[in-house]
Amino acid sequence: MNQAIRELQSLESLSKEDRWVNNLHPLVKLFVTALFLVLTVSFDKYNLAGLLSMAVYPLVTFTIADLSFADALKRLRYVLPIVCVVGIFNPFFDRDIVMQVGSLAVSGGVLSMLTLMGKAILTVLAGYLLIATTSMERICLGLRMLHVPSLLVTEILLIYRYLTVLLKETRRVTNSYALRAPGQKGIHISAWGSLAGLLLLRSMDRAERLYESMQIRGFHGEFYTGRQESMKKADWIYLAVWTAVLCALRFLPLTAVLGGWIA
Amino acid sequence: MSHIHINLDHVTFSYGKGQPVLNDLCLSAAEHDSIGIIGANGVGKSTLLKLLVGLELPDQGEIRIEEIPLKKQTLQKIREKIGYVFQDSESQLFMTTVEEDVAFAPRNYGLPEEEVSRRVDAALKRVHIEHLKGKSIYRLSGGEKKLVSIATILSMTPDIILMDEPSVALDPQNRRNLIHIIREFEHLKMIASHDLDFIWDTCERTILMNDGRIVWDGPTEEIMRNEKLLTENGLELPLSLSRR
Ligand SMILES: Nc1ncnc2c1ncn2[C@@H]1O[C@H](COP(=O)(O)OP(=O)(O)OP(=O)(O)O)[C@@H](O)[C@H]1O
Numbered sequence: 460m461n462q463a464i465r466e467l468q469s470l471e472s473l474s475k476e477d478r479w480v481n482n483l484h485p486l487v488k489l490f491v492t493a494l495f496l497v498l499t500v501s502f503d504k505y506n507l508a509g510l511l512s513m514a515v516y517p518l519v520t521f522t523i524a525d526l527s528f529a530d531a532l533k534r535l536r537y538v539l540p541i542v543c544v545v546g547i548f549n550p551f552f553d554r555d556i557v558m559q560v561g562s563l564a565v566s567g568g569v570l571s572m573l574t575l576m577g578k579a580i581l582t583v584l585a586g587y588l589l590i591a592t593t594s595m596e597r598i599c600l601g602l603r604m605l606h607v608p609s610l611l612v613t614e615i616l617l618i619y620r621y622l623t624v625l626l627k628e629t630r631r632v633t634n635s636y637a638l639r640a641p642g643q644k645g646i647h648i649s650a651w652g653s654l655a656g657l658l659l660l661r662s663m664d665r666a667e668r669l670y671e672s673m674q675i676r677g678f679h680g681e682f683y684t685g686r687q688e689s690m691k692k693a694d695w696i697y698l699a700v701w702t703a704v705l706c707a708l709r710f711l712p713l714t715a716v717l718g719g720w721i722a
Numbered sequence: 723m724s725h726i727h728i729n730l731d732h733v734t735f736s737y738g739k740g741q742p743v744l745n746d747l748c749l750s751a752a753e754h755d756s757i758g759i760i761g762a763n764g765v766g767k768s769t770l771l772k773l774l775v776g777l778e779l780p781d782q783g784e785i786r787i788e789e790i791p792l793k794k795q796t797l798q799k800i801r802e803k804i805g806y807v808f809q810d811s812e813s814q815l816f817m818t819t820v821e822e823d824v825a826f827a828p829r830n831y832g833l834p835e836e837e838v839s840r841r842v843d844a845a846l847k848r849v850h851i852e853h854l855k856g857k858s859i860y861r862l863s864g865g866e867k868k869l870v871s872i873a874t875i876l877s878m879t880p881d882i883i884l885m886d887e888p889s890v891a892l893d894p895q896n897r898r899n900l901i902h903i904i905r906e907f908e909h910l911k912m913i914a915s916h917d918l919d920f921i922w923d924t925c926e927r928t929i930l931m932n933d934g935r936i937v938w939d940g941p942t943e944e945i946m947r948n949e950k951l952l953t954e955n956g957l958e959l960p961l962s963l964s965r966r
């Protein structure tokens with residue numbers, strides 16, 4: 460629990476560091492991320508090679524943003540296994556052999572499973588990169604610039620804040636339980652119901668007060684990050700380069716070309 | 723006649739359908755008043771302050787702030803004038819770092835960035851927590867959170883300050899400093915607290931509440947020496963007096 464809170468915090472402080480990727484306009488990053496997601500997901504289910512080439516985006520972004528890949532894997536350690544499960548039954552349904560790797564025959568099912576896993580992992584990584592380089596307030600600001608209704612954007616921000624509140628309340632409740640039930644492992648099942656109920660009420664209460672605190676300090680659904688939020692040259696370049704690269708990876712038969720060179 | 727004032731006219735309020743928490747309350751406060759609100763636990767002190775910033779709206783009666791009736795439509799205007807420090811400072815802070823949290827209000831008022839950062843620095847300096855500027859909210863101690871939440875309202879440069887238990891969790895030095903800050907604040911201030919010595923040091927006028935009503939309203943000096951009245955209402959003489 461403590462660790463979850465700490466990781467959320469460290470992710471947030473990561474997004475606030477003064478690095479040039481962080482300082483890019485939030486809209487640009489939102490757009491590139493969205494484009495990446497759409498293009499990645501749109502790959503044919505057998506096109507594993509093509510899909511792998513999309514890994515260029517996370518690899519390069521991790522490098523230029525100076526983010527630690529190991530940290531990312533550590534933070535995503537619960538999410539990644541779950542998303543990897545998605546294609547797990549494909550090999551049973553689709554047994555036609557589509558490829559021969561050395562003496563190993565690869566069935567369509569295995570290939571589509573790998574492709575699906577690849578898509579899921581890339582999606583998660585792209586999401587992580589967005590969050591790690593852009594604070595929630597700036598993402599919300601970007602969404603507002605796209606004329607997403609302010610009610611919806613406020614909702615997103617509040618849910619995000621609520622997550623921290625919920626985690627902290629959970630820690631408090633479990634701590635106070637543990638202190639009064641020494642020598643007991645975990646929480647006895649008889650207390651689950653009341654603890655969960657209490658947790659819900661308390662965290663809702665806290666979230667409401669947070670919102671009140673925002674309101675009395677002049678919050679009306681608009682976001683101010685205190686930065687000059689207009690597109691600069693770097694933003695346009697970042698946007699243009701990634702749009703070109705991602706589209707090229709998706710639509711040009713790059714793997715065939717590369718394969719041709721090697722052969 | 724001074725400008726900045728508060729007027730409550732027969733205000734009644736209850737949470738949901740329960741017993742009224744505030745019962746037919748009348749109160750008026752003028753620009754330079756410093757008002758302490760005292761009373762036992764659960765008598766409605768925090769509720770009264772919440773009504774004044776419109777976090778709750780009265781069931782009956784009317785509240786006027788600087789002659790503006792407090793209604794849904796006027797909330798924004800009124801809230802810009804009032805700085806309110808929550809009883810529970812944990813719930814008051816929500817940004818990642820101290821600096822951002824203190825800058826939240828001035829940014830929302832659309833001030834230019836130099837002015838925002840000037841106000842942030844001034845507010846932090848005033849509560850003597852410049853060293854916490856870049857710190858993560860998550861890593862603050864209880865008393866530091868209290869000081870930061872006070873800074874978040876000072877950066878609004880409000881006309882009126884309302885504080886709910888401001889001295890709780892502060893060490894003696896910070897408590898003394900807060901007394902100075904409150905004394906320096908020249909406009910209207912209302913402070914709800916169980917710390918009678920603190921009230922005595924900061925407020926000239928005191929309101930004693932019991933059961934959602936105002937039982938006594940007058941000079942702080944007088945009530946603090948009135949042991950009978952205090953004990954009848956679940957309180958005790960201030961420490962500084964009872965020791966003598
Ligand atoms: N959100 C709420 N919903 C329902 N009842 C509430 C709520 N908040 C407070 N009350 C009730 O209203 C009454 C007055 O509460 P209030 O918080 O104003 O008291 P207080 O004078 O500030 O007490 P304390 O000295 O303990 O801070 C209490 O009986 C309390 O139980």
Ligand SMILES: [Mg+2]
Nearest residue numbers: 767768809886
């Ligand atoms: Mg209270």
